[in-house]
Amino acid sequence: MNTYVVITLAIIAGPFLLSFDKRVGFHRHWLQLGISMVPVSATYLLWDVLVTEQGHWSFNPTYAGSWKLFGLPLGEWLFFLVVPYACIFILEVVRAYFPKRTYSDIGRVRTYAGVLLVLLFATGYLFRDQSYTLLALLATSVWLALTLIAQPGLLGDSHSLWFFLLSIIAFLVVNGILTGLPVVLYNPEAIWGVRIASIPLEDLFYNISLLGLYLFSYETVGNLLRRKGTR
Template sequence: MLSYTYLLIDFFTVIICFIFSFHHKIKFNRHFGAFFGASLLVGFVFIVWDVWFTKNGVWWFNDKYLLGIRILNLPVEEILFFICIPFSCVFTYFCLDKFFKLDWKPLPEKIFVIISIILALIVGISFKEKIYTSFTFLTTSASLFILYFLLKQRWIGKASFIYLLLMPGFLLVNGILTGTGLESPIVNYNPNDFLGIRILTIPIEDTVYGYELILWNIYLFQKFKQPKT
């Protein structure tokens, strides 16, 4: 049964959102094509990142909690992670955006984005010897700059607030993956490659990694989806 642990985490992460996506007031199922198009494109980039880090021992996986099926040396459960987590997050964003007015005023959003870019840049440069920390913060800084200043996206503040609302669920899922409640972690990290600051068992870098993952999924989802119905 332990070998199904990571797969069950993926399943329970997505199943409730998947069921409610067919609700007549939500109709998220009408945008499945847009979601899968977005998640596959973003997932491809993050899987390449994942393969690279796994190959170089930045992180690795505990076979005790896996089915044993690997693609590009990644557990199949890890690949499903890049569909299941974004699905739940994009679904939540879609619902809250549909039923509530969460848009930020231009000036506070601009200030937030600029401060976030600068802080992420400082952390990324300051800890350049720690590859997980440096790469995650630098790419997130670049992503925010591209999305806000080059692509002129004006939903960053709203998405950031929704990501904060999702944080309890993120901490639960990522907590289990990193060892909370288990005899040993499903995902292990090389202590030389990250700051060592953890929320429970979760490296602080994971929250930034997840933030960048969701921002790009939201961007492409909105670009691909059909007009509101």
């Protein structure tokens, strides 16, 4: 078993073992999670396959192994299964143990988010020659636009904010390992070159967009299931 697979299994071990905690009861959300993760994971896996083929990044066989499917090692495929599980588990833990506070001025939230959306698009255009930079900023813009249109309340929800904060901290730890070993190797022509320790800054935007879209999809599916009475 290679290092990347061990890392991905370690990510899910704790959340899975604690899924049956009586207060959180995460196992009761498995249907909602399973449905919601499919479109997001499929989209990001397609992105992964295409940009790996184009040389935006590659995987070090010393840590990721030599077996690949569509250019991606087993650990990368597992990544898009364990990450949504672990991060949505964090969300449900926050909901179970902490009171919800909602920022009441949704108009101001929309304004701030709209300004951020414009800045993301503008920055992406300015750095369009760095392929990963452009795609990471566009992905973040897509998440923000979808949330603004369909679920703006998520942007002013304390549970959502704690979800992002705790998940990003976890991502920085895992990404630090993946880029520090390194498991993942980046093409310097596809990125800014600015790093948080060993982590390219683009990874932060990538992670925010990934987390945001998993959250958006999870909440959307949850609303649909509640309307149908299957939850």
